[in-house]
Amino acid sequence: MMSRLILYIVFAILFTNCRGEQQAVALEATGVFESKGITIPVYDFESFKPLLKINDGKIRVINFWATWCKPCVAELPYFELINSRYPDDKVEVILVSLDLPSQVETKLIPFIEKQKIESKVVLLDDPDANSWISIVNSDWSGSIPATVIYKNGDSNFYERSFTYNELEKELKKML
């Protein structure tokens, strides 16, 4: 059950820029799920949007997925591998789940626990998808998996599945 007490939680994503100064991009979550020691912040698109435009020199690999999406689940290990193989200050993988909020505790959290997912997982819960799909990328039809790889102002978008080598190749374009 979603914790009713914590309605507005600010998740700060801390990072160090190239001069070693600490900056924070604060994303104001609209809610949070907590179970089995796993915390999933929930965002509507408005609160999620800043995550697509962090200007700190780090590459962000943002994967839109859901536990019910077979091709998404199939490629998740490759995103995990990218997350573990590249240093945190260079590459950050963020797994944006589009699972139904009603299935976070029954499906999403058990999945994260069982698969030992280590990348950051957030829930994007904004049912008016027509209002935000094109803002993520004008070429996105709305099918998942879909992935954004960006660094500062450079951004590439992929509405497709990846093998590890394909994903790493795209990542290296940004390194």
Place this chain on the structure above:
Amino acid sequence: MKTLKILVGVAFIIVISAFAFNKMPNSKTDEGYSIGDVATDFKLKNIDDSLISLADYKEAKGFIVVFTCNHCPYSVAYEDRIIALDATFKEKGYPVVAINPNNPKAYPDDSFANMKVRAKDKGFTFPYLFDDGQKIYPQYGATKTPHVYILEKTVKGNIVRYIGAIDNNYKDASAADQKYVEDAVNALLEKRKVPVEITKAIGCSIKA
């Protein structure tokens, strides 16, 4: 010598443009239909084992073609609303025609046998067709389920008038304040321009 160079240059440009022109129709098929295109008819197997074509519907004024399937939670979330659309618009001349575009090898839940089960359990009032061989959905350009194409029957054929989502809230029908499909069909019935012609929605990737 100079003329030769120019000629080679011209020939080169012609070759390039020939390729460019060649590519255009291809990329168009890849992306499927746009608003105003004539949609292809088909002959697909229905859950009652009959073969269904749009041409069978002599009385129809158009169609609400819905690419949908069994396994996808977004499709499931919309099932009741698809039934409701059929109930409202079949009599008015716009029946729902549902097509499962998925290859059951990728999604066993979407097999023809399971389509029969699902249709019976939910009491589908409309044909639920199997895109055997996955040949129809790429022509339409459907990328996910559910994905709706509203067609208007004209002398030129079935013209695509709307592409996209059913409404703007997959989670909660009562919270949807933009009923794209309803608004589009009502506009067509009243000979008005469809107010919103293209929308996007999250859905399950179609797997061929």
